[in-house]
Amino acid sequence: MTTPSRPFRILTIVLSCVGSLLAAELTTIHEWKYIEYAAEDPLVEHMLQVSEEYNYTKIIPIDFQKISGNRVLVTTPRYSNDLLIPSLSIVSPMIGDGGSLLEPYPNWDWHETECCGDEIITSVSRLFTDQCNRLWFVDSGKIGDKQVCSAKLFAFNTTTDQVIHRIDIPHELTHNSVDPSKGRLEIQFVETKGDSCDETWAYIGDPEGYGLVIWDGSDIWRLENDDVYAPASSATKFSVAGENVTLELGTSIVRIPPPGFIDEDYLLLRPLSSYSDYAIRVEDLHNSKNSSVTYYKGNITLPSQELVKVFSKSGVLMGALASSLVVACWNLANPLATEYVGTPLEDDEALQFTSAAKIFEGSEPGFEHEEYWMLTNRYQKFALGTMDFDDVNFRILSVNIADTVQGTVCAPSSHSATSIEDKFFFEYETV
Numbered sequence: 230m231t232t233p234s235r236p237f238r239i240l241t242i243v244l245s246c247v248g249s250l251l252a253a254e255l256t257t258i259h260e261w262k263y264i265e266y267a268a269e270d271p272l273v274e275h276m277l278q279v280s281e282e283y284n285y286t287k288i289i290p291i292d293f294q295k296i297s298g299n300r301v302l303v304t305t306p307r308y309s310n311d312l313l314i315p316s317l318s319i320v321s322p323m324i325g326d327g328g329s330l331l332e333p334y335p336n337w338d339w340h341e342t343e344c345c346g347d348e349i350i351t352s353v354s355r356l357f358t359d360q361c362n363r364l365w366f367v368d369s370g371k372i373g374d375k376q377v378c379s380a381k382l383f384a385f386n387t388t389t390d391q392v393i394h395r396i397d398i399p400h401e402l403t404h405n406s407v408d409p410s411k412g413r414l415e416i417q418f419v420e421t422k423g424d425s426c427d428e429t430w431a432y433i434g435d436p437e438g439y440g441l442v443i444w445d446g447s448d449i450w451r452l453e454n455d456d457v458y459a460p461a462s463s464a465t466k467f468s469v470a471g472e473n474v475t476l477e478l479g480t481s482i483v484r485i486p487p488p489g490f491i492d493e494d495y496l497l498l499r500p501l502s503s504y505s506d507y508a509i510r511v512e513d514l515h516n517s518k519n520s521s522v523t524y525y526k527g528n529i530t531l532p533s534q535e536l537v538k539v540f541s542k543s544g545v546l547m548g549a550l551a552s553s554l555v556v557a558c559w560n561l562a563n564p565l566a567t568e569y570v571g572t573p574l575e576d577d578e579a580l581q582f583t584s585a586a587k588i589f590e591g592s593e594p595g596f597e598h599e600e601y602w603m604l605t606n607r608y609q610k611f612a613l614g615t616m617d618f619d620d621v622n623f624r625i626l627s628v629n630i631a632d633t634v635q636g637t638v639c640a641p642s643s644h645s646a647t648s649i650e651d652k653f654f655f656e657y658e659t660v
Contacts, residue, residue: 253574253633258602259320261328261623264288264305266314267321268337285327287312289611290623292585293604294356296364296387301625302334303604304366307352310373313342317353317366328623335390345370345378347395355415355434355585361426362387367398367414367433376403380414382431382444396444398433402451405438412438417483418496420511430515432483436501439479443514450518454660457524460502464534467502467551469609470581476612478502482538485511490544490561492646495525495654499538504530506565508654525649526657527565537586537603541630543596543641549583549603556580556601558634562644564653571637579624582608588630596641597631 263285292304301320307313317340318331333340339350350368357365364385370378380403384394404412414433422428433442439459441452452458458480465477481501485494494511506527513522531550535557538548544561556574563569574580583603591598606623610616634640 253628255574255576255579256627258625258627259301259329260621262621263327263618264290264623265325265327265330266318267323267330267332283314284312286616286618288314289606289608290604291606292355293625294358294364294587295589295602296358297362302356303331304353304356306354307372310375312372315340317350335385349378351378355417357416357419358387359419359421359426359429361421363393363426365416365419365431367416369413369415371413382416382433396449398442398449402442402449405440406453414442417480418485420485432496434480434483436478436481441480441483441498443517445515448518452517452522454524456658457498457507458500460500461504464504465502467534467609469551470554470577472609472613472615474609474612476502482535484538484540486540486561487542487544489646490644491652492648495649499535501534501536503534507657508649521659523659524657525654528653528655529565529567536583539586539588541588541596541599544644545630545634545639545641547586547588547601547630549580549586551582554580556628556633558637558639560639560641561652562642563638564651566653569638571634571639573633573637573639574628579626580605582606584608599630600627601630601633602627
């Protein structure tokens with residue numbers, strides 16, 4: 230166990246003004262001391278409570294997604310070899326001692342703990358919904374470090390909760406090509422074209438095996454490049470709220486910015502254990518099974534790892550850093566440089582380790598109604614075994630984006646599409 234240290238504050242990029250601090254306020258959507266599950270059958274519920282396989286000290290929420298019916302999904306991956314609980318659930322209206330109870334999605338039958346099959350979910354960590362409201366996720370098939378079932382890519386209709394796509398991922402694509410012991414797949418981003426999403430590309434990250442898997446609707450393949458997808462040795466120590474934890478995680482943040490800001494479509498990615506951002510031309514990725522890929526590297530090196538980031542349609546990036554317990558922002562109209570990065574919100578209690586973030590439309594269309602949601606989970610305490618389960622540890626929070634960035638360098642402004650170099654990303658290597 231690493232020894233605690235005082236949190237490192239990133240003062241050089243705090244550019245917000247007092248007005249924006251007062252204009253925006255974090256709202257708590259859900260909160261938990263620990264995770265519990267609801268069961269329709271009282272016998273099942275009792276078995277959950279007394280079973281050694283249910284141990285709330287080993288359960289941590291990683292991602293979430295709001296879907297039709299104003300429902301909120303939460304993932305609780307099976308990171309422990311002896312943890313046999315549902316890893317994909319709906320937040321129910323029922324409240325337990327730990328917080329809102331979770332109900333398995335789409336139902337209990339999909340979470341048989343000792344089975345594999347086309348209608349079985351073993352372990353899910355990340356979720357994504359595309360513009361056609363399809364829910365995408367990868368079932369890694371892993372419990373702890375054991376490959377219990379084969380990995381699969383799923384897409385669900387969120388209105389009917391029925392499967393639209395089920396794609397078996399070949400075993401050789403699920404782990405590092407040099408070290409097969411390293412690998413755990415998770416959905417990162419889904420790109421679509423056409424009003425009915427007739428063309429689809431799913432980008433699947435492998436933060437433990439350091440790669441990027443691509444499915445183009447018919448074929449699937451894997452890219453590896455340790456200069457881009459692997460962690461940086463200098464960035465594996467995370468200092469969060471006075472505690473240090475070591476994480477050697479690669480490809481974890483993958484996003485395609487909205488159109489109108491860069492003259493070509495690029496995918497931006499970042500290993501979790503890194504201080505650098507990378508960009509890849511989307512056309513290169515579409516053809517990457519048989520052609521080389523040119524990688525671009527951002528000119529900025531942040532003094533802290535970036536945990537999450539997501540773009541609004543107006544080009545405002547909202548994110549979170551590890552060492553500084555803040556909501557960070559950047560406007561895609563500007564170069565990716567320190568003077569254009571803002572940190573308009575700070576909360577030392579609620580923002581400890583933001584593991585997931587989404588942007589949702591508000592009650593009405595338009596930027597002024599968009600909401601930034603995030604899940605914080607105190608992962609540093611979970612990893613070190615210092616979690617106090619009498620305290621609130623897991624939160625889903627929201628904030629109005631327009632109010633948050635008002636008066637900062639991140640506020641939307643008039644712009645025109647420019648090159649990737651104008652955003653301070655420069656050609657790094659072609660492989």
